[in-house]
Amino acid sequence: MTKEIVRLEDMPSTITVSELPRVIIVPNPRDRKVVITPEESGIDEEQVFTSDCLPDEILYKFLGMVQYPDGSYYPKYVANVVTSQELGLKGKEGAENSVEVMNKIVFGLTWQKGMLRAKSVKKSDLKFFDYEKECFKYWLASPGVVIDDSLCGFGPGAVFNGRAETGGGLFGSNGDSYDFWLGIRPVMLLASKIQMDKLPLVEL
Numbered sequence: 001m002t003k004e005i006v007r008l009e010d011m012p013s014t015i016t017v018s019e020l021p022r023v024i025i026v027p028n029p030r031d032r033k034v035v036i037t038p039e040e041s042g043i044d045e046e047q048v049f050t051s052d053c054l055p056d057e058i059l060y061k062f063l064g065m066v067q068y069p070d071g072s073y074y075p076k077y078v079a080n081v082v083t084s085q086e087l088g089l090k091g092k093e094g095a096e097n098s099v100e101v102m103n104k105i106v107f108g109l110t111w112q113k114g115m116l117r118a119k120s121v122k123k124s125d126l127k128f129f130d131y132e133k134e135c136f137k138y139w140l141a142s143p144g145v146v147i148d149d150s151l152c153g154f155g156p157g158a159v160f161n162g163r164a165e166t167g168g169g170l171f172g173s174n175g176d177s178y179d180f181w182l183g184i185r186p187v188m189l190l191a192s193k194i195q196m197d198k199l200p201l202v203e204l
Contacts, residue, residue, distance in 0.1 A: 008114045008190075015075075015192045017065075024060045024077050024190070026110065034108035040097045042090035042170070043179060049105050053085040058110070058186070063128040066189055073194040074116055078129060082138040082183030083109075089139075089155070091177030095170040098156040099141045106186040117189040123157050123164070125187060132162040138185040144168055158182055 006021040028051055036047040060077035067073050087105065089098055102120035111118040123142035140157035144167015147153075153168030158180070171177055 008112070011114055011190060011192045013192060014195050016195050020062060020075055020194070022062050023080075024062075024188075026058045026060055026079075026112075026188070028054050028056050028058060029110070029112050032109050034105050036087070036101055036105070039093065040101050041088060042093035042095075042097075042177065043088040047085075047088060049083065049085055049087075049109060049184075051109060053083040054109060055081060060186075060188060061129065063125060063187070065194060073196070075190050075192060075194060076125075077188050077190065078121055078125060079110075079186040079188075082136050082185045084183070086181040086183050087139060088179055088181045089170055090179035092154075092171045094179070095143070095154045095156070098139065098170075099143065102139055102141045102156075102184055105184050110186050110188065114191055115188050116191040119187055121185040121187045123166070126159070126164055131159055131164070135161050136183070136185065137161060138183040140164070140167075142167065150174075155180075 003021045005023045005025060007025045030051045032051045034049045038044055041047060059080040061080055063076045063078050065073045066076050106120045107118045120141040123140045137160050140159060142157045144157045145152055145154055146166065146168030152173040155168050155170030157167045158165045169178055169180060
């Protein structure tokens with residue numbers, strides 16, 4: 001990678017692997033608002049997320065490449081920050097709608113020109129960066145089930161100060177509901193198509 005840091009607006013529509021930057025600086029679009037209803041979260045009141053829960057400039061670090069069905073590749077990045085406002089989820093509604101709600105918040109607050117996708121980080125993303133060395137607490141957009149001797153717990157996964165939980169905790173098979181509050185961590189897929197570097201030809 002030849003460049004360490006590049007601004008989102010300076011990213012070209014096509015790029016080679018060797019040119020992929022390690023860090024992208026993404027401006028906060030500002031004046032955005034996302035409302036999460038009680039029906040979506042299971043919490044008894046509306047939750048309003050605004051642009052103020054993210055910094056003016058958001059640093060994203062490189063995760064890897066994503067291949068589309070047509071064979072093309074695009075780079076994926078994870079934000080180096082979580083929302084300062086926490087998302088509350090509770091019970092069956094929170095467990096069932098969690099992934100959609102997380103992605104709704106990220107898309108609403110961060111989507112802009114230069115992005116192909118904007119979603120919440122999920123469990124499979126964790127293997128591509130050193131989350132264990134961080135001190136963040138955030139939801140994972142990955143449903144999970146925890147089973148013990150007496151019941152099953154359903155809900156999304158989460159990261160607590162470098163420790164990843166597989167899921168569960170919002171809704172139990174015994175009918176009990178629980179609420180938890182955690183931040184949201186954005187990821188993005190850049191609209192910069194990757195051209196695989198061509199190897200030089202040599203004569204025999």
